[in-house]
Amino acid sequence: MIIDCHGHYTTTPPQHQGFRDAQLAALADPALSGPDPASISDDEIRESIEGNQLRILRERGGDFMIFSPKASGMEHHVPDPATAVAWARASNDLIARVTGLFPEHFAGVCQLPQTPGGALSDVVAELRRCVETLGFVGCNLNPDPSGGFWTSPPLTDPYWFPVYEAMVELDVPAMVHVSSSCNPNFHALGAHYLNADTSVFMQFLQSDLFERFPTLRFVIPHGGGAVPYHWGRYRGLAVRLGRPDPATLLDNVFFDTCVYHQPGIDLLLRVIPARNVLFASEMLGAVRGADPETGVAWDDTLRYLDAAGLSAADREQVVEQNARRVYPRLDALLTAEGR
Amino acid sequence: MIIDCHGHYTTTPPQHQGFRDAQLAALADPALSGPDPASISDDEIRESIEGNQLRILRERGGDFMIFSPKASGMEHHVPDPATAVAWARASNDLIARVTGLFPEHFAGVCQLPQTPGGALSDVVAELRRCVETLGFVGCNLNPDPSGGFWTSPPLTDPYWFPVYEAMVELDVPAMVHVSSSCNPNFHALGAHYLNADTSVFMQFLQSDLFERFPTLRFVIPHGGGAVPYHWGRYRGLAVRLGRPDPATLLDNVFFDTCVYHQPGIDLLLRVIPARNVLFASEMLGAVRGADPETGVAWDDTLRYLDAAGLSAADREQVVEQNARRVYPRLDALLTAEGR
Numbered sequence: 133m134i135i136d137c138h139g140h141y142t143t144t145p146p147q148h149q150g151f152r153d154a155q156l157a158a159l160a161d162p163a164l165s166g167p168d169p170a171s172i173s174d175d176e177i178r179e180s181i182e183g184n185q186l187r188i189l190r191e192r193g194g195d196f197m198i199f200s201p202k203a204s205g206m207e208h209h210v211p212d213p214a215t216a217v218a219w220a221r222a223s224n225d226l227i228a229r230v231t232g233l234f235p236e237h238f239a240g241v242c243q244l245p246q247t248p249g250g251a252l253s254d255v256v257a258e259l260r261r262c263v264e265t266l267g268f269v270g271c272n273l274n275p276d277p278s279g280g281f282w283t284s285p286p287l288t289d290p291y292w293f294p295v296y297e298a299m300v301e302l303d304v305p306a307m308v309h310v311s312s313s314c315n316p317n318f319h320a321l322g323a324h325y326l327n328a329d330t331s332v333f334m335q336f337l338q339s340d341l342f343e344r345f346p347t348l349r350f351v352i353p354h355g356g357g358a359v360p361y362h363w364g365r366y367r368g369l370a371v372r373l374g375r376p377d378p379a380t381l382l383d384n385v386f387f388d389t390c391v392y393h394q395p396g397i398d399l400l401l402r403v404i405p406a407r408n409v410l411f412a413s414e415m416l417g418a419v420r421g422a423d424p425e426t427g428v429a430w431d432d433t434l435r436y437l438d439a440a441g442l443s444a445a446d447r448e449q450v451v452e453q454n455a456r457r458v459y460p461r462l463d464a465l466l467t468a469e470g471r
Numbered sequence: 472m473i474i475d476c477h478g479h480y481t482t483t484p485p486q487h488q489g490f491r492d493a494q495l496a497a498l499a500d501p502a503l504s505g506p507d508p509a510s511i512s513d514d515e516i517r518e519s520i521e522g523n524q525l526r527i528l529r530e531r532g533g534d535f536m537i538f539s540p541k542a543s544g545m546e547h548h549v550p551d552p553a554t555a556v557a558w559a560r561a562s563n564d565l566i567a568r569v570t571g572l573f574p575e576h577f578a579g580v581c582q583l584p585q586t587p588g589g590a591l592s593d594v595v596a597e598l599r600r601c602v603e604t605l606g607f608v609g610c611n612l613n614p615d616p617s618g619g620f621w622t623s624p625p626l627t628d629p630y631w632f633p634v635y636e637a638m639v640e641l642d643v644p645a646m647v648h649v650s651s652s653c654n655p656n657f658h659a660l661g662a663h664y665l666n667a668d669t670s671v672f673m674q675f676l677q678s679d680l681f682e683r684f685p686t687l688r689f690v691i692p693h694g695g696g697a698v699p700y701h702w703g704r705y706r707g708l709a710v711r712l713g714r715p716d717p718a719t720l721l722d723n724v725f726f727d728t729c730v731y732h733q734p735g736i737d738l739l740l741r742v743i744p745a746r747n748v749l750f751a752s753e754m755l756g757a758v759r760g761a762d763p764e765t766g767v768a769w770d771d772t773l774r775y776l777d778a779a780g781l782s783a784a785d786r787e788q789v790v791e792q793n794a795r796r797v798y799p800r801l802d803a804l805l806t807a808e809g810r
Contacts, residue, residue: 275656281620282656317614317621322673322708326697327666334661354704358665358697364732365693368758368769369661393703399738419707430707 280315329357477751619654668696
């Protein structure tokens with residue numbers, strides 16, 4: 133089977149955004165009361181999925197998608213903790229309804245109620261709720277809740293350890309994923325996302341985080357930002373800094389295939405071992421539509437993958453086995469269904 | 472001939488750093504007076520170059536290097552304008568002494584006296600001095616003088632236009648180059664440099680800067696950060712944003728070859744037209760020493776280039792003709808020497 137490890141619910145029924153708008157309005161005007169999450173019917177959810185992610189997944193030959201709330205909508209830069217908790221819960225509850233309606237096609241990954249520099253107790257609580265109660269298989273962790281100002285400590289700082297302790301205990305990985313950019317220097321999709329991927333990998337290279345947490349696992353999306361393209365730079369820097377070769381990180385760090393052209397996918401698979409690459413499209417995500425020159429949808433990454441000349445065994449790792457290994461709770465769900 | 476467009480004077484005689492240290496000490500303690508630039512003999516400069524950049528350039532078959540002050544040493548985050556001016560002048564004067572001692576091997580690119588959010592009149596004045604008086608052929612422009620907090624407007628903002636007007640008038644390009652990182656999230660060499668390259672390209676893609684300045688030219692170093700690896704992403708984003716294809720930027724934007732492994736160079740040359748790629752090593756720069764597995768120096772990018780299977784005509788563009796076209800004052804210098 134083919135598992136896409138990186139899909140976002142970017143097509144929620146519009147009243148979900150209405151709830152968010154009302155939240156922000158209440159923050160701006162204390163006379164307003166905090167809203168309740170939107171009322172959305174099962175049919176509305178079915179329609180929003182069947183015509184979009186599920187249709188495209190099937191059309192392209194995919195079977196299953198690891199699904200999380202819209203990344204740019206997480207908006208962790210809004211500093212009010214209660215607002216963050218209510219927004220994350222509402223967004224995650226919608227993901228849970230999708231996985232409940234389409235258990236054969238979707239498993240959940242949660243948004244965490246992060247705020248810039250905020251305490252992490254709410255984050256850990258929501259992670260536990262999503263995994264233990266809603267059956268989610270992972271989380272998205274934002275290394276820059278400020279939204280482009282990078283005011284939090286690096287992901288290797290003890291500040292983050294409470295989250296890691298919960299991840300290890302629950303045996304779930306995190307995808308490193310920033311949200312919207314409030315800094316005009318960084319286009320969210322064209323710079324901020326990729327910069328975060330690059331920066332966090334270098335943070336890992338500088339630290340002994342995985343000695344302390346040997347089973348902690350991160351998926352770095354968007355093909356690892358700039359990292360595979362500059363793998364020689366990281367190898368050389370590791371020597372210069374007296375650090376182990378970056379290959380030693382590959383027990384804990386994985387890359388997805390959200391790279392939207394053939395040369396990029398070819399480089400990724402040439403540089404990074406197949407056991408560390410997870411098939412993903414991010415659809416419906418950063419890019420929409422098709423290359424006018426070829427007619428191939430930008431984010432139809434399975435096309436690039438199938439043209440990359442992988443052995444059958446390596447391809448099976450990339451499209452299925454790695455996801456089942458990195459997300460053991462997904463493997464358990466699928467195994468229970470006899471898949 | 473083989474022109475390396477990206478070398479830094481990272482091997483200055485130690486009294487130059489002593490001058491910098493005294494500058495910073497005077498800023499910290501108003502009782503101290505501002506120091507004078509260090510006294511350095513011609514022999515000291517010769518020795519610092521002949522045993523390092525010039526030796527390595529020759530050993531690897533190179534002929535010429537476009538040479539600028541140490542990038543991480545520019546330290547534009549120090550906010551005092553007078554300090555920035557004195558530091559840039561001293562650093563550029565040293566580059567001018569190198570080009571005076573070795574005119575057959577080096578041409579100068581200047582450090583600009585930028586400060587976070589500071590006025591650009593000093594920047595323009597130093598650019599003019601370096602080009603008109605010292606014979607420099609280009610400049611390094613830092614899109615983030617804050618050193619990792621990105622508090623300045625994007626490079627497409629009118630804030631920067633005075634610099635661009637001078638660049639156009641003088642017919643010199645800028646290499647986009649940040650300096651040290653004061654933000655622990657960003658390792659300077661492993662994240663901040665690459666993030667800047669990526670971010671600025673996306674800024675260009677979002678704007679009409681080159682309609683306003685049709686002859687303005689930028690070299691984006693380090694192989695363009697993440698950009699060539701994600702070229703399909705940029706093409707797709709351009710469609711989504713209603714912007715022209717990123718290929719339309721290639722009259723004004725060029726990439727160097729500071730990518731330190733064969734797969735990265737292969738991707739760069741597969742994706743970016745040969746006329747937009749300038750040979751460079753950045754030595755002595757981010758990486759030092761050789762890959763223990765192959766014995767090849769990490770930054771011996773000519774080795775990768777020569778193994779990339781370019782046609783002879785394309786190789787000549789990359790190693791010489793593009794540099795002469797992008798840096799017309801370099802071409803004039805070389806032509807005057809009959810080269």
